Amino acid sequence: MTRERLYIFDTTLRDGAQTTGVDFSLEDKRQIAALLDGLGVDYIEGGYPGANPLDTEFFRKKPVMSAKFAAFGMTKRAGRSAENDPGVAGLLEADADVITYVAKTWDYHVHVALGCTLEENLEGIDDSIRYAVKKGREAILDCEHFFDGYKANRDYALQCAVTAHKAGARWIVLCDTNGGTLPHEIEAIVHDVAQHVPGDHLGIHTHNDTENAVSNTLAAVRAGVRHIQGTLNGLGERCGNANLTSLIPTLLLKDEYAQKFETGIAAEKLHGLRRLSLTFDEMLNRQPNRHAPYVGDSAFATKAGIHASAVLKDPRTYEHVTPDSVGNRRKVLVSDQAGKSNVLSELERLGVDVAKDDPRIGRLLDEVKERESLGYAYEAADASFELLARRMLGQAPDYFEVERFSVNVERRHNAVGQLVSVSEAIVKVKVGDEVLISAAEGNGPVNALDQALRKDLGKYQQYIEDLELVDYRVRVFQGGTDAVTRVLIEVSDSSGARWSTVGVSANIIDASFQALLDAINYKLVKAGV
Numbered sequence: 001m002t003r004e005r006l007y008i009f010d011t012t013l014r015d016g017a018q019t020t021g022v023d024f025s026l027e028d029k030r031q032i033a034a035l036l037d038g039l040g041v042d043y044i045e046g047g048y049p050g051a052n053p054l055d056t057e058f059f060r061k062k063p064v065m066s067a068k069f070a071a072f073g074m075t076k077r078a079g080r081s082a083e084n085d086p087g088v089a090g091l092l093e094a095d096a097d098v099i100t101y102v103a104k105t106w107d108y109h110v111h112v113a114l115g116c117t118l119e120e121n122l123e124g125i126d127d128s129i130r131y132a133v134k135k136g137r138e139a140i141l142d143c144e145h146f147f148d149g150y151k152a153n154r155d156y157a158l159q160c161a162v163t164a165h166k167a168g169a170r171w172i173v174l175c176d177t178n179g180g181t182l183p184h185e186i187e188a189i190v191h192d193v194a195q196h197v198p199g200d201h202l203g204i205h206t207h208n209d210t211e212n213a214v215s216n217t218l219a220a221v222r223a224g225v226r227h228i229q230g231t232l233n234g235l236g237e238r239c240g241n242a243n244l245t246s247l248i249p250t251l252l253l254k255d256e257y258a259q260k261f262e263t264g265i266a267a268e269k270l271h272g273l274r275r276l277s278l279t280f281d282e283m284l285n286r287q288p289n290r291h292a293p294y295v296g297d298s299a300f301a302t303k304a305g306i307h308a309s310a311v312l313k314d315p316r317t318y319e320h321v322t323p324d325s326v327g328n329r330r331k332v333l334v335s336d337q338a339g340k341s342n343v344l345s346e347l348e349r350l351g352v353d354v355a356k357d358d359p360r361i362g363r364l365l366d367e368v369k370e371r372e373s374l375g376y377a378y379e380a381a382d383a384s385f386e387l388l389a390r391r392m393l394g395q396a397p398d399y400f401e402v403e404r405f406s407v408n409v410e411r412r413h414n415a416v417g418q419l420v421s422v423s424e425a426i427v428k429v430k431v432g433d434e435v436l437i438s439a440a441e442g443n444g445p446v447n448a449l450d451q452a453l454r455k456d457l458g459k460y461q462q463y464i465e466d467l468e469l470v471d472y473r474v475r476v477f478q479g480g481t482d483a484v485t486r487v488l489i490e491v492s493d494s495s496g497a498r499w500s501t502v503g504v505s506a507n508i509i510d511a512s513f514q515a516l517l518d519a520i521n522y523k524l525v526k527a528g529v
Contacts, residue, residue, distance in 0.1 A: 007171075010043065011229055012231040013033065014045040015241055019235045033065060034063070034065070037065040046071065049093075068138065073090065075129075082127045092132065098137060098140060101142065104144055105161070107149065109144070118156060125141060139169045140173060142173045142175050142205060143173060145175065146176070161197050173202075174190065191223040191224060203226075203229060206220075207238065207240070217230065217242045218257075233245050233289070245276075248265060249321070252265065294321075299328055300319055344356055368385070374484070375484045382500060387501075399460055400431045400458075402429055409422070410423075423441060425440055425445065425448035425449040427453050429457065449516065460524060473487070486502065489501055501522065
């Protein structure tokens with residue numbers, strides 16, 4: 001059976017750039033465009049040339065790519081022709097394959113925001129589209145506030161869409177700009193619009209203000225649109241845009257869509273989706289959403305013992321797709337809700353050799369539950385769990401012993417009279433018969449302690465030179481002045497490997513030190529020392 005083609009339009013570099021706390025550099029844009037092109041999207045919207053120097057420079061020379069490169073901007077102003085409009089001229093001067101115009105389609109906005117008549121707005125749509133087509137560009141119209149406009153004045157919203165189609169627009173994109181329209185409304189309205197504009201010329205652009213952007217997009221596809229707009233990891237202003245990282249695998253892996261539609265994204269590219277998502281977050285210096293569908297760390301994680309047992313017997317019991325189809329992996333977590341199946345599965349994944357009937361497995365499970373009642377969280381610290389398991393199974397050497405440590409924080413005036421806080425740490429370590437004492441200053445007490453601990457470990461020093469603390473999280477496990485504190489740290493090395501460890505204590509420095517010790521010991525175990 002011949003499948004219909006769906007076209008994926010990525011607006012991460014334009015609409016995604018409006019995310020609070022996100023500021024793309026020119027090099028960021030180039031690298032992200034390359035990542036998107038490698039995935040296989042059909043369109044990459046680069047930004048708004050003329051609106052700011054960065055976007056203008058980005059469009060000075062089109063990146064080498066297979067995807068079509070789109071420039072975004074406004075239709076012409078009322079009272080002048082498209083040929084004489086500076087904004088339109090800036091768009092057509094950009095080195096782009098596609099011109100994406102945005103136009104008001106809610107009569108209220110036409111009057112209030114543009115201050116022109118409804119007829120002048122229609123004329124602006126018609127003239128701008130025709131001019132871009134005349135200049136040899138593919139033209140797209142983003143119908144801003146379309147669904148609100150349709151509810152307020154159906155005839156006028158439809159007239160805007162039909163005008164763009166008749167003028168030669170390749171795509172007329174219906175935008176849920178406020179993000180407040182619900183899936184059943186989207187489906188009904190798109191179905192109506194498709195009676196006036198062919199579905200193979202209709203697109204959808206949704207925002208996530210009701211947590212329905214992905215659902216709304218899928219509803220629009222069912223109703224007839226064949227062009228989908230969204231962003232990587234759901235980036236976008238306010239609550240974000242439709243998340244392509246969720247939409248793409250749904251379209252490719254769910255039979256309702258996969259049997260009816262095809263995209264430009266090959267199955268082998270889908271296997272790299274998780275890595276792409278993580279790479280993107282890394283570029284933005286953002287913590288990945290571990291609960292993100294398909295690509296998150298917890299997307300295929302099972303915590304309850306009864307669920308874990310079922311997953312190990314047949315993954316289909318709790319997995320809607322196979323983890324490897326999107327480059328993810330199954331995780332059977334070890335926690336206070338775990339059963340023996342969880343522990344055995346995690347030990348197998350970690351490469352810890354143990355018989356299934358080994359009585360120490362039961363003792364390990366009891367130890368995990370006891371420790372988690374005290375505040376430990378091994379589901380988020382697999383390196384600490386592996387060390388605990390290896391110690392109970394006699395598979396972890398005692399590399400060194402910390403005999404004592406001290407940390408001093410002093411607030412004082414520096415040489416130029418500024419009041420500053422200075423942290424100093426001293427660590428006494430015994431490595432075999434050798435006693436080593438190290439001192440260091442740091443940016444805060446934990447950093448000072450980390451520096452002192454890793455300053456000299458004798459014969460093991462060569463194995464820890466490349467360690468880097470990349471994340472540090474603190475949670476108060478029990479409230480009050482006698483609170484128990486949980487510290488989770490993430491460490492990386494020069495190979496790119498990352499691992500997480502946990503420490504718990506009423507003293508935040510002691511909890512931090514436990515986590516740091518586990519991080520170093522784990523590195524030595526993995527190095528085969």
